[in-house]
Amino acid sequence: xxxxxxxxxxxxxxxxxxxxxxxxxxxxxxxxxxxxxxxxxxxxxxxxxxxxxxxxxxxxxxxxxxxxxxxxxxxxxxxxxxxxxxxxxxxxxxxxxxxxxxxxxxxxxxxxxxxxxxxxxxxxxxxxxxxxxxxxxxxxxxxxxxxxxxxxxxxxxxxxxxxxxxxxxxxxxxxxxxxxxxxxxxxxxxxxxxxxxxxxxxxxxxxxxxxxxxxxxxxxxxxxxxxxxxxxxxxxxxxxxxxxxxxxxxxxxxxxxxxxxxxxxxxxxxxxxxxxxxxxxxxxxxxxxxxxxxxxxxxxxxxxxxxxxxxxxxxxxxxxxxxxxxxxxxxxxxxxxxxxxxxxxxxxxxxxxxxxxxxxxxxxxxxxxxxxxxxxxxxxxxxxxxxxxxxxxxxxxxxxxxxxxxxxxxxxxxxxxxxxxxxxxxxxxxxxxxxxxxxxxxxxxxxxxxxxxxxxxxxxxxxxxxxxxxxxxxxxx
Amino acid sequence: xxxxxxxxxxxxxxxxxxxxxxxxxxxxxxxxxxxxxxxxxxxxxxxxxxxxxxxxxxxxxxxxxxxxxxxxxxxxxxxxxxxxxxxxxxxxxxxxxxxxxxxxxxxxxxxxxxxxxxxxxxxxxxxxxxxxxxxxxxxxxxxxxxxxxxxxxxxxxxxxxxxxxxxxxxxxxxxxxxxxxxxxxxxxxxxxxxxxxxxxxxxxxxxxxxxxxxxxxxxxxxxxxxxxxxxxxxxxxxxxxxxxxxxxxxxxxxxxxxxxxxxxxxxxxxxxxxxxxxxxxxxxxxxxxxxxxxxxxxxxxxxxxxxxxxxxxxxxxxxxxxxxxxxxxxxxxxxxxxxxxxxxxxxxxxxxxxxxxxxxxxxxxxxxxxxxxxxxxxxxxxxxxxxxxxxxxxxxxxxxxxxxxxxxxxxxxxxxxxxxxxxxxxxxxxxxxxxxxxxxxxxxxxxxxxxxxxxxxxxxxxxxxxxxxxxxxxxxx
Numbered sequence: 001x002x003x004x005x006x007x008x009x010x011x012x013x014x015x016x017x018x019x020x021x022x023x024x025x026x027x028x029x030x031x032x033x034x035x036x037x038x039x040x041x042x043x044x045x046x047x048x049x050x051x052x053x054x055x056x057x058x059x060x061x062x063x064x065x066x067x068x069x070x071x072x073x074x075x076x077x078x079x080x081x082x083x084x085x086x087x088x089x090x091x092x093x094x095x096x097x098x099x100x101x102x103x104x105x106x107x108x109x110x111x112x113x114x115x116x117x118x119x120x121x122x123x124x125x126x127x128x129x130x131x132x133x134x135x136x137x138x139x140x141x142x143x144x145x146x147x148x149x150x151x152x153x154x155x156x157x158x159x160x161x162x163x164x165x166x167x168x169x170x171x172x173x174x175x176x177x178x179x180x181x182x183x184x185x186x187x188x189x190x191x192x193x194x195x196x197x198x199x200x201x202x203x204x205x206x207x208x209x210x211x212x213x214x215x216x217x218x219x220x221x222x223x224x225x226x227x228x229x230x231x232x233x234x235x236x237x238x239x240x241x242x243x244x245x246x247x248x249x250x251x252x253x254x255x256x257x258x259x260x261x262x263x264x265x266x267x268x269x270x271x272x273x274x275x276x277x278x279x280x281x282x283x284x285x286x287x288x289x290x291x292x293x294x295x296x297x298x299x300x301x302x303x304x305x306x307x308x309x310x311x312x313x314x315x316x317x318x319x320x321x322x323x324x325x326x327x328x329x330x331x332x333x334x335x336x337x338x339x340x341x342x343x344x345x346x347x348x349x350x351x352x353x354x355x356x357x358x359x360x361x362x363x364x365x366x367x368x369x370x371x372x373x374x375x376x377x378x379x380x381x382x383x384x385x386x387x388x389x390x391x392x393x394x395x396x397x398x399x400x401x402x403x404x405x406x407x408x409x410x411x412x413x414x415x416x417x418x419x420x421x422x423x424x425x426x427x428x429x430x431x432x433x434x435x436x437x438x439x440x441x442x443x444x445x446x447x448x449x450x451x452x453x454x455x456x457x458x459x460x461x462x463x464x465x466x467x468x469x470x471x472x473x474x475x476x477x
Numbered sequence: 478x479x480x481x482x483x484x485x486x487x488x489x490x491x492x493x494x495x496x497x498x499x500x501x502x503x504x505x506x507x508x509x510x511x512x513x514x515x516x517x518x519x520x521x522x523x524x525x526x527x528x529x530x531x532x533x534x535x536x537x538x539x540x541x542x543x544x545x546x547x548x549x550x551x552x553x554x555x556x557x558x559x560x561x562x563x564x565x566x567x568x569x570x571x572x573x574x575x576x577x578x579x580x581x582x583x584x585x586x587x588x589x590x591x592x593x594x595x596x597x598x599x600x601x602x603x604x605x606x607x608x609x610x611x612x613x614x615x616x617x618x619x620x621x622x623x624x625x626x627x628x629x630x631x632x633x634x635x636x637x638x639x640x641x642x643x644x645x646x647x648x649x650x651x652x653x654x655x656x657x658x659x660x661x662x663x664x665x666x667x668x669x670x671x672x673x674x675x676x677x678x679x680x681x682x683x684x685x686x687x688x689x690x691x692x693x694x695x696x697x698x699x700x701x702x703x704x705x706x707x708x709x710x711x712x713x714x715x716x717x718x719x720x721x722x723x724x725x726x727x728x729x730x731x732x733x734x735x736x737x738x739x740x741x742x743x744x745x746x747x748x749x750x751x752x753x754x755x756x757x758x759x760x761x762x763x764x765x766x767x768x769x770x771x772x773x774x775x776x777x778x779x780x781x782x783x784x785x786x787x788x789x790x791x792x793x794x795x796x797x798x799x800x801x802x803x804x805x806x807x808x809x810x811x812x813x814x815x816x817x818x819x820x821x822x823x824x825x826x827x828x829x830x831x832x833x834x835x836x837x838x839x840x841x842x843x844x845x846x847x848x849x850x851x852x853x854x855x856x857x858x859x860x861x862x863x864x865x866x867x868x869x870x871x872x873x874x875x876x877x878x879x880x881x882x883x884x885x886x887x888x889x890x891x892x893x894x895x896x897x898x899x900x901x902x903x904x905x906x907x908x909x910x911x912x913x914x915x916x917x918x919x920x921x922x923x924x925x926x927x928x929x930x931x932x933x934x935x936x937x938x939x940x941x942x943x944x945x946x947x948x949x950x951x952x953x954x
Binding site for chain 1: 649651654695699858862
């Protein structure tokens with residue numbers, strides 16, 4: 001025992017305390033002065049509280065990039081390409097401040113954000129050859145085939161007071177599930193600490209989504225990141241499914257301005273039908289969801305509500321409505337589109353949740369709601385289970401069925417296609433009881449025709465590929 | 478144009494086709510013979526269809542490792558330590574076949590599976606020093622702090638016809654979300670291909686779970702892997718929440734025998750109360766869920782059902798029942814414990830789902846069900862939303878609240894503790910309406926007492942730490 005004390009004394013004395021402390025046992029003032037002061041302290045350094053350094057972005061008016069829409073559902077555009085024009089000008093306007101970057105494991109070009117290369121290059125530190133294009137050491141697009149690296153870079157960039165934007169294949173964003181968790185937990189805790197200043201939100205654009213993996217197939221199909229995100233605190237997370245280019249513009253602008261959130265935007269890059277002019281899109285995004293009057297004929301008393309969230313589901317839902325209106329002219333249908341998924345949730349559970357009376361007016365309290373949804377159907381049930389009409393919600397979405405096939409066949413495999421959706425309505429509207437059997441035969445024959453055609457031709461039926469809203473349905477208004 | 482044809486001809490001739498093909502244009506037989514035949518073909522190699530090589534494990538009778546239980550909820554054991562004894566003997570019995578391995582990013586020792594080191598070592602290929610213990614080049618425990626590596630190794634091991642077991646911190650298994658996706662998709666597709674033989678299931682043991690991160694805190698709390706898994710095809714996935722050592726034994730044995738599944742087992746490693754003797758555990762695990770008669774006093778007509786899934790929620794639920802029975806002796810409560818989460822789902826949605834009439838008998842069709850659940854509450858709603866009594870389900874679970882604190886405080890922060898659970902019952906049983914206000918005051922004062930005590934003492938109240946089922950509640954039977 002005493003020899004242990006000797007060893008201890010010897011070890012402690014090896015630090016030469018007599019050179020460090022005064023006779024009264026205090027640290028010598030000249031040594032104390034060596035410690036950094038104020039902002040030089042690790043915890044006081046503004047880079048460790050990035051909100052202190054945050055400068056608002058100079059943002060262009062997103063309305064300037066809008067697609068002109070005359071009649072809904074009759075023209076196509078690539079929604080992400082339109083968003084790319086806006087992002088290009090965000091890069092330009094903030095070039096001097098050097099505080100905005102785009103991150104992505106996939107090709108920014110293939111995600112149709114190519115316009116950004118009019119304003120900047122890809123960052124590249126290695127030797128640049130004459131044959132290289134769009135590479136430079138100060139490029140502001142960080143492109144590397146590692147979701148982990150993109151996420152880590154972006155987190156660091158945001159935490160030190162800058163702004164960023166992450167575009168990724170939907171299925172592979174799961175690679176950073178665990179990193180997202182930690183960032184969301186960090187944001188949640190920081191909101192409870194008064195001296196921590198708000199930082200820019202972490203915004204994901206998930207393009208190349210589950211419904212358009214025409215060439216990649218089953219391995220590239222997973223819309224579950226939305227579910228993963230929805231488990232985190234409601235005041236941190238936002239999930240948007242803009243169905244067209246103008247709503248995507250409005251959502252991107254909103255996300256880029258926001259603070260202390262994780263925003264998830266899911267939007268396709270393929271040419272797709274456009275539904276809303278810019279004013280309609282802005283109004284629609286503001287409430288987060290709403291009745292599309294131009295597609296509805298319910299006269300305030302629908303037989304059924306056809307709801308949709310996501311670009312492909314929206315098209316299939318409207319095609320289903322057109323089939324139904326052509327087949328059953330007296331059927332009264334209401335179309336509701338959802339952009340802000342959290343608007344579905346009860347206001348007690350998410351700040352974006354719309355009031356129960358507004359929800360009930362929109363979805364009724366007793367009529368069937370056929371809901372065409374981008375992801376796994378369970379999430380819609382989860383978000384709406386406290387709503388009065390929940391028991392009448394019938395959700396079609398991704399059922400983990402897929403392969404390398406045509407876009408429409410992907411919808412068919414998961415019963416999200418127009419025919420299955422229309423059949424779901426017919427099955428649940430009492431006044432159509434007599435028509436059910438005949439309609440089921442019609443659906444069966446259409447699906448058989450589809451199946452035979454794609455096997456012979458490797459592409460969807462002409463009537464599917466060239467489908468447009470309008471025709472008799474619009475005439476009927 | 479003709480000069481392009483010349484270039485094409487020159488290029489094709491550079492392959493010297495005259496040396497490769499006969500005059501009739503067929504591949505020369507001596508060259509054709511160079512290609513491997515039968516099992517030497519890449520696609521015909523049994524290692525690429527591991528089920529062909531799969532040999533059933535020689536398994537000990539898991540009942541031999543059972544913990545003796547006299548009175549439920551009065552003794553403690555470390556459940557994973559007991560499972561470790563069983564795994565040790567699985568390693569021993571199959572040592573010659575060398576076809577079973579344990580994988581883990583965390584310490585197998587700290588997860589209390591230490592017994593396995595009586596049968597094998599950790600695999601280590603580097604130089605082994607005299608001071609090293611439990612390391613050898615042929616050790617069958619693969620321990621490395623990379624979830625990715627563990628998952629990849631295990632997938633390869635299973636796909637080539639061997640058996641394995643993955644133990645991991647619950648929160649950090651999200652690191653392999655994306656890898657799990659691909660394995661689940663592979664299994665789903667292989668079941669549709671007749672010549673692909675079944676392989677051993679991929680079994681995760683998630684220990685060190687959300688409720689017992691006493692020293693690690695918020696960053697280590699995430700029970701969402703269950704939700705991620707639940708999105709995959711029902712015929713592939715199995716999720717178990719054994720509440721004690723004997724049920725864990727039964728579940729582990731079942732999982733090790735299974736084929737073509739992904740099994741997720743969530744079970745704590747800390748000393749915890751034991752509820753079922755081995756016969757009761759086997760019967761309980763066989764149905765997947767059931768009424769615990771010994772804890773119920775409902776006389777086939779409960780005022781409320783108290784349900785639970787997971788070890789910590791089970792203890793809190795039973796403690797709530799004891800408080801309620803002591804306070805309201807005439808209150809009729811039924812206790813239902815759920816081991817196999819998929820048993821909750823409608824049989825049309827999962828093969829383990831129990832029939833609606835059995836479900837309705839157990840959970841009633843009109844009485845409040847207070848459900849104490851291990852993970853995010855939404856999953857229980859998702860699994861039960863097609864059941865008759867769903868609107869009366871009130872689920873308490875992880876609400877993404879946590880910090881470095883005592884075990885009981887974690888439950889309190891997320892309203893999963895006995896007092897909040899008891900209060901939830903009192904709030905919803907009509908005959909207790911007059912008692913609500915008084916009971917709420919009682920709960921408030923108990924929680925205030927708890928809060929003050931942990932701040933002063935850094936550990937839970939003695940009445941919490943030493944709580945046992947029994948006492949007056951058991952006497953009352």
